Amino acid sequence: MKLTPQRYFELVPPTVDMTIRSELYHTNEFNFAVAVILSAQATDKKVNEVTPELFRVAPTPQKMLELGIDGLIKHIKVISFFNNKAKNIIALAQILAGENMTDAFPEKYHNRDALMKLPGIGQKTANVICNVLWQMPCIGVDTHVFRNAHRYGWVDDADNTPERVERRLLEIVPKKYHPIVNHVMVLHGRYVCRALRPMCENCVVAKWCDYKKNNKQ
Numbered sequence: 001m002k003l004t005p006q007r008y009f010e011l012v013p014p015t016v017d018m019t020i021r022s023e024l025y026h027t028n029e030f031n032f033a034v035a036v037i038l039s040a041q042a043t044d045k046k047v048n049e050v051t052p053e054l055f056r057v058a059p060t061p062q063k064m065l066e067l068g069i070d071g072l073i074k075h076i077k078v079i080s081f082f083n084n085k086a087k088n089i090i091a092l093a094q095i096l097a098g099e100n101m102t103d104a105f106p107e108k109y110h111n112r113d114a115l116m117k118l119p120g121i122g123q124k125t126a127n128v129i130c131n132v133l134w135q136m137p138c139i140g141v142d143t144h145v146f147r148n149a150h151r152y153g154w155v156d157d158a159d160n161t162p163e164r165v166e167r168r169l170l171e172i173v174p175k176k177y178h179p180i181v182n183h184v185m186v187l188h189g190r191y192v193c194r195a196l197r198p199m200c201e202n203c204v205v206a207k208w209c210d211y212k213k214n215n216k217q
Helices: 005-011 029-038 044-057 061-076 082-098 123-134 143-151 162-172 175-191
Strands: none
Touching: 005 175, 029 044, 029 061, 029 082, 029 123, 044 061, 061 082, 123 162, 123 175, 143 162, 143 175
């Protein structure tokens, strides 16, 4: 028996928090985008250690510009690649402040292609922003989604980039589940189907999954 996307998304969503949100701390749309940029190659937990104070002093694009790159670095220097991320965040703030954005993105940015033209926002970041803020059917392929899509055999070795995994998932996952793919797979991958020592005994789809059988201790 095979763990199909249909079976997975029938059974797993009721076991996770189905409020489509991110565990990244944020208080508005602008600083959510900043948090997602900071989370690249860093854990949400580490990002959440620095963002409450950062967003207290710089919650908007204008305030971020006033903080400046040196001030921003002081807040985020424990985050991986902080120098490059700081440059992108300040460049992003400069553009958005020039458009008089305060806390919410202008409507023209409510799509992936427009977001990806902004500094620091690649496809994965844009997908996460669209999915979490506006419930769009975009799949942000992070480490959990990428790992478990391969673990379940939904993608193969040729699907070796987040873009290819996203394309394949959009093909094989029933459309009605597209808005929740990222959310469900991230939470399930973070707390149950983990990279190390997955909790198969607590997993509602374990009997259809070959992982435990193929990885006997």
